[in-house]
Amino acid sequence: MPAFRERCGSVEIEIHDVDHGPPHCHVTGLPRGGSGTVNLLTLEVKPPGLGLPTAVRRFLRDRQEDMPAAWEGVISSDRGE
């Protein structure tokens, strides 16, 4: 199982077990087939123009402590220099 995986409506939010920093989650199944990543500390979205539904933003804000905690279990290929 991934370090974190939950659904918010049709959008799947996941933290991979092995990933590169900084802490982030992957979002897929966005309206119009979009997908991207969200920084878990700043909630900045990549790619920048990717629109996150309000419900997904609220989901991420509500778990802003849980998800960085889940990231601590990730096998990170780096943690910065």
Add this chain to the structure above:
Amino acid sequence: MEGASAVIDYDASAIGSRVVREQAERVLDELSLRRTRGTVGVTRPDAVIGQRVLIVGDLHRLSGSQGLDHLAATPAWMSYVVLVRTESDRRLLRDPDVAMHLNDRLLLLDLTTLKWRDSSASSALRAYLRAVVEQLRPDRVRSARFAAVDDVLWLEFGDGLARALNWSALSFASRIGFAPVSAAARRHGQAVVLVAAAGQESTVDAAVLRGEVDAGFAAQVAERDHTEREVAGSRIRHIRESRGLSQQEVAERSGVPQESLSRIENGHRDPRLETLRKLAAAFGIDLPKLLAQMAEE
């Protein structure tokens, strides 16, 4: 990488319906692809070599007089989105020889059961093309398998790069905690799931795997990640400075070494949750409040 799809050219001239072609081209324009107007299937490899080419069209028009053999035999940098949309397409699809050729490079989208009038077909086409273009990125894995007998992870990336990776030589292999027996690409190629004999699973990010075999790509990711860390660090610095605190004062209050705080603020390292908790206390707030403020700016 975000910009990777911009180097993919596409040709949607093999879609018979003007309405469908316009819808497909609108979606492809949204994806910032450049348009080519060449003859389908072919042609001037010297003009496009080194780039990815995406060709979208109705099955019967793409197969043409030469059948699908010539499509399957074209170079790896060409990919096809095959639309099944008309009665001719349906007839061809029932041909076993045709079905046999619908491999990874001939991506099949059946639109016959969808209605254009209620826009469900348009939405399906949009979502499908986005997913297809996503899959052509170098940080997507198109296919993965694990050969336990050789201890080798076989990967084909979205841009066609194929590599056999010696499992035990991978930087993260020893930390996964089990020996995989199988592997598969998932989530539109964003990750590879590794499965152990006892059933444990581990998802490995596709960009990490690409970085293992492509130093140039790894350097690009490292630069992008540093920029992202700088944003988080600058927000912590702003919160500190808005309280009139120096790094030294925060270090004394929090117990986080001043050098560590400096590296975090300058984007050279990711703060752990416990470090953030200590910094929040030094700022006179709790962790949720600090995280909320970092996300607000």
